Amino acid sequence: MKTILSNLIAKHLRGLGHEPPAEIVLDAPKVKEHGDLSSNVALALAKAAKLPPPKLAEQLASALSGETSIFQKVEVKGPGFLNFFLKPTAYHEALKSLWQGPNALKPFDFGGGRRVLLEFLSANPTGPMHVGHGRNAVVGDCLARLLEVTGHRVMREFYVNDHGVQIKTLGHSGCHYHTVMTQVGGVEVALPEDVYRGKYLEDLVAELKDRIAPIKHDPLAVGKLLGVELLETIKEELLRLGIVFDHYYSESSLYEEGKIDEALAVLKAKGMTYEREGALWFKTSEFGDDKDRVLIKGDNTYTYFTPDIAYHKDKFDRGYDVYLNVMGADHGGYVQRLKAAVAALGHNPEKLHFLLMQLVNLKRGGEVVNMSKRTGEYVTLHEVIDEVGRDAARFFFMMRSHNAALDFDLELAKQQSAENPVYYIQYAHARMCSIFRKAEEAGFPAPEALGEPGLSPLQLEEEIGLVKTLLNYPETLAGAVQFYEPHRVAFYLLDLAKTFQNYYTRAKGDDRYRVIGPQRETTVAKLYLVKTLREVFRHGLNILGVSAPESMTRESEE
RNA sequence: GCCCCCAUAGCUCAGUGGAUAGAGCAUUGGCCUCCGAAGCCAUGUGCGGAGGUUCGAUUCCUCCUGGGGGCGCCA
Numbered sequence: 001m002k003t004i005l006s007n008l009i010a011k012h013l014r015g016l017g018h019e020p021p022a023e024i025v026l027d028a029p030k031v032k033e034h035g036d037l038s039s040n041v042a043l044a045l046a047k048a049a050k051l052p053p054p055k056l057a058e059q060l061a062s063a064l065s066g067e068t069s070i071f072q073k074v075e076v077k078g079p080g081f082l083n084f085f086l087k088p089t090a091y092h093e094a095l096k097s098l099w100q101g102p103n104a105l106k107p108f109d110f111g112g113g114r115r116v117l118l119e120f121l122s123a124n125p126t127g128p129m130h131v132g133h134g135r136n137a138v139v140g141d142c143l144a145r146l147l148e149v150t151g152h153r154v155m156r157e158f159y160v161n162d163h164g165v166q167i168k169t170l171g172h173s174g175c176h177y178h179t180v181m182t183q184v185g186g187v188e189v190a191l192p193e194d195v196y197r198g199k200y201l202e203d204l205v206a207e208l209k210d211r212i213a214p215i216k217h218d219p220l221a222v223g224k225l226l227g228v229e230l231l232e233t234i235k236e237e238l239l240r241l242g243i244v245f246d247h248y249y250s251e252s253s254l255y256e257e258g259k260i261d262e263a264l265a266v267l268k269a270k271g272m273t274y275e276r277e278g279a280l281w282f283k284t285s286e287f288g289d290d291k292d293r294v295l296i297k298g299d300n301t302y303t304y305f306t307p308d309i310a311y312h313k314d315k316f317d318r319g320y321d322v323y324l325n326v327m328g329a330d331h332g333g334y335v336q337r338l339k340a341a342v343a344a345l346g347h348n349p350e351k352l353h354f355l356l357m358q359l360v361n362l363k364r365g366g367e368v369v370n371m372s373k374r375t376g377e378y379v380t381l382h383e384v385i386d387e388v389g390r391d392a393a394r395f396f397f398m399m400r401s402h403n404a405a406l407d408f409d410l411e412l413a414k415q416q417s418a419e420n421p422v423y424y425i426q427y428a429h430a431r432m433c434s435i436f437r438k439a440e441e442a443g444f445p446a447p448e449a450l451g452e453p454g455l456s457p458l459q460l461e462e463e464i465g466l467v468k469t470l471l472n473y474p475e476t477l478a479g480a481v482q483f484y485e486p487h488r489v490a491f492y493l494l495d496l497a498k499t500f501q502n503y504y505t506r507a508k509g510d511d512r513y514r515v516i517g518p519q520r521e522t523t524v525a526k527l528y529l530v531k532t533l534r535e536v537f538r539h540g541l542n543i544l545g546v547s548a549p550e551s552m553t554r555e556s557e558e
Numbered sequence: 559g560c561c562c563c564c565a566u567a568g569c570u571c572a573g574u575g576g577a578u579a580g581a582g583c584a585u586u587g588g589c590c591u592c593c594g595a596a597g598c599c600a601u602g603u604g605c606g607g608a609g610g611u612u613c614g615a616u617u618c619c620u621c622c623u624g625g626g627g628g629c630g631c632c633a
Contacts, residue, residue, distance in 0.1 A: 025575090025576090027576070029576090029577075030577080030578075030579080030580085031577070031578065034577070038576085038577085040575090040576060040614095043576085043613070043614085046613085047613095053613080077577080078576090078577055079576095079577085079613065079614080080613090081576080081577070124633080161633080164633075165632075165633065166633060277631085278631090279631055280631095281631095290560075290561070290629075291629095293631095294630090294631045295631095296631085297631040298631055299631080301631090303630095303631065303632085303633090304632075304633050305633095328627095329562075329563070329626090329627055329628080330627060330628065331628085331633095332561080332562050332563080332627070332628055332629095333561075333562080333627095333628050333629055334628095335562085336561090356562080356563075356627095358563065358564085358626080358627080359626075359627075399570095399571085400571080401572095403562095403563055403564080404563080404564065404571085405563090405564075405626065405627095407570075409570095415596095420596080421582080423596055424582095424596075424597090426596090427594085427596050427597075428597095430594075430596090431593080431594060431597085432593095434593065434594055435593050435594095436593095437593090438593050439593080442593095483574085488572095491571095491572060491573095491581090494572095494581080494582085495572095495581080498581080498582095501597060501598070502597095502598070502599090504593075504594095504597080504598085505589090505595085505597060505598040505599085506598080506599095507592080507593065508589075508590070508592060508593095508595095508597095508598080509589080509592095509598095511592090514592085514593065515593060516593055517593095530593095551594085552594085552596065
């Protein structure tokens, strides 16, 4: 709709002898009196055209009024705004244009097949995941889904920290638990400070007792064994959320395949490194970092940064168009130096984007649930999913922009009531399915068999309003993907559900609002509108990874 | 001290240059013989502060205040 209008405006601007601007801004005004859409072109162009804005607007308005198939009227208001009042038929055509064929929406090809390497979660396999991991996982997955439906090819990648200090620590922890466990009489052994702890470790060590015994002298081997097992439980948990990674990238492989030395060699060859105080430094400050960073420590081991450089070199060597990293905001200090590394290696750092996830506060009925990693006592993601279910869990993680802190209230998320937005949206969808069931009983075609009916019976303001909201969907997706903000889809669906529920409930007091009525043409046209609505709900819910149920059953009714 | 994020209604939050700033919850009052009441309608107050850019600023820039996070040869 907007494209049609802006093309028209550009055409008539040229007709009047003015060069149209690169982008013609069209907005949906908040006030009804300002029409269906309005534009500020006259204000923007007034200087170049050497005309007062109202004058230019008037010229345009009278030229555009000739397009009688689209416009009811064109008005000039305020300092020179053009207000367009559109005919319902324009909306009818626009509604149809959302469809590709009889049963599929037109694809949203904003990406043109661009290849995206999306790294997210990358949780250390040293313990069970908590809600923070859940947020990262869900946002990453929704972003992947969003990219896919908008014409991108996505590689979902999980970087496995299966090498280094934390694995050694994990191994030590396992050994300690093993010692405690195998001691006759169960003598209390104090766990050292720097050790992972928690019931999950106790259970896992008990399970693997016999496999740990022979390798107990080698904590690193124990750590790897435990790490592999813990990664499996992470994968199981992700599966419960409907998340499947395409690739698990092993940190160890960087060592085994010599990729770290390779990356170091490149940096050295480019003169990006120097030695000082027995360590090897990387001149990241030449690329906008606060200070230089150490690559090889005095004890001749790598910092955690070094394998990551090699990893990102490998990412770029694999050749994608965009590289996205979803990580916790507590790693924010990491962004500059990683970009520096990419630039130093001769790649374009502009292609590397970071989504920094802010904190999640777990709450229950408004009270903060305290968690302590030190004692190993915290609510795991597993328990959260057990309690609230997959749909609510996923939706709640998507209800905030990633760069705002998120309160996750367990009570609210599991409430099966109006206060819970996920049910609100699903309920709207279920109602539409119910309408189709009733319609078929009354002898109307199934949604798949509706074809492309005449839509002229759609004249109610609310019906046109629903079409307007539907027409916002493509641009919502475009904005969401452009700014990597998949949560916009969740907000859009809430808005669409609200608009529909309003329309639906009016039928209680006014038969004109009923979808299924005595006039066949009217009913079929309305069914077509509802079919489009339902399809957009399905499409959007699919991006969020939330189910679109045909009917809702309350637990209390089961 | 330096860097990043945030500040909008009583509460939780939308809104990245447009006209009279929106939802939900909470409050108060209405609506089920009806395509599903997990629903709908009605109901007041608000852009933290000071400058600047602009025809026009919640939005962009600078400073200030208040909150969160980060600043290691830890990961």
